[in-house]
Amino acid sequence: MTVDSALRRYPFEPFTGDLPAELLEMVVTDPVSRVRLPDGRAAWLVLGYADCCTVLADPRFSRLPIGATSAPDDVGPRELNMDGPAHATVRRVASRAFTARRIETFRPRVRGLVDGLVDAVLAGPRPADLVAGLVAPLPVLVVCDVLGVPAADRPRFYAWIEGLNSITAYGSADAVTAQAELRAYLADQLAGKRLDPGDDLLSAWVRGQDAHELVDPELVELAMGVLLGGLEINATSAGLRALFQHPEQLAKLRGAPEKLAAATEEILRYTSVSSMFRVQVVREDLVLGGVAMRAGECVMAVPWAGNRDPRFFPEPNVFDIDRPVTAPHLTFGFGPHFCLGAALGRMQVELSLGALLERMPGLAPAVPIEEVPWRHDRMNGGIASFPVTW
Secondary structure (H helix, E strand, C coil): CCCCCCCCECCCCCCCCCCCHHHHHHHHHCCEEEEECCCCCEEEEECCHHHHHHHHHCCCEEECCCCCCCCCCCCCCCCCCCCHHHHHHHHHHHHHHCCHHHHHCCHHHHHHHHHHHHHHHHHCCCCEEHHHHHHCHHHHHHHHHHHCCCHHHHHHHHHHHHHHHHHHHCCCHHHHHHHHHHHHHHHHHHHHHHHCCCCCHHHHHHHCHHHCCCCHHHHHHHHHHHHHHHCCCCHHHHHHHHHHHCHHHHHHHHHCHHHHHHHHHHHHHHCCCCCCCCCEEECCCEEECCEEECCCCEEEECHHHHCCCCCCCCCCCCCCCCCCCCCCCCCCCCHHHCCCCHHHHHHHHHHHHHHHHHHCCCCEECCCHHHCCECCCCCCCCECCCEEEC
């Protein structure tokens, strides 16, 4: 595709926690427009809620792996990033072990992990960095626990995870090595779980292998997908930032802790961690939002922009933990690729915020909110550090 040099560069400005007012206006005035992405590719920018749902769910739009320039074919080991029947098979197997009931059994364990991290923060110096102390380590601990990684192996696991983060951002040679080593480790774990199963996801997938058709390399790819999807839960720090910015909502939540689940949903709807999202490709000529798109063109739907569509969320730019549910937010995606770990992600945000507000009654930012730094080295940006005192 020839890139029109006159196309406007996207993002319009560096992301620092809030979507630009201009972009939020475009959700209604210009919900499908043409832009140039940071890597130079031309793409359709999709912002409206309904159109985002179409791009995320309609099979005429294909997921485009990071770094790829064309849609993948359903060849090789089936995995979660594929489309069509291959993805459906893997998803079906994953969902059997990723039921809401099973995930809810992890709540006491996640609460224990949160409490342990908060204990360490309370015992340390002030101000403390909540990203380093809680937000960054918790998802890694949780995903290790859910997959069944033995505690003794976790130091090695953390080193590999650094590599996975690196390949997401940079595609380095060290990261490719980390991926290969982690795949080999997970294959060994599958063999071990077959002989001595536990109550983790790897054991559940192996235990049910006679009832499904996934072979071990595909189960390894499934575990990799769960791991990559669960490495970063940035809504905790973004939510805390939103509460600090809206002290009346923070006071309301402190006075009524039973509102925590509803507050978590509003945090997930209202906050953003990046201006970017996964790039997809159009499979056939079509019309979206009154705009003609051609096969092979790139499309980027931005769910957090869709979450601010006034046609689905009254007064969408108001942060209100008592907001009535009028439509499901798109933070965990929509359609066949809806996040498998959504319930686990919600649980981590809810338990983390609950523990912080309960155990740190005087919790407050240690720097002006506008000085809290954001990462710009990966698609799922997030807050780089969040100094707080109490």
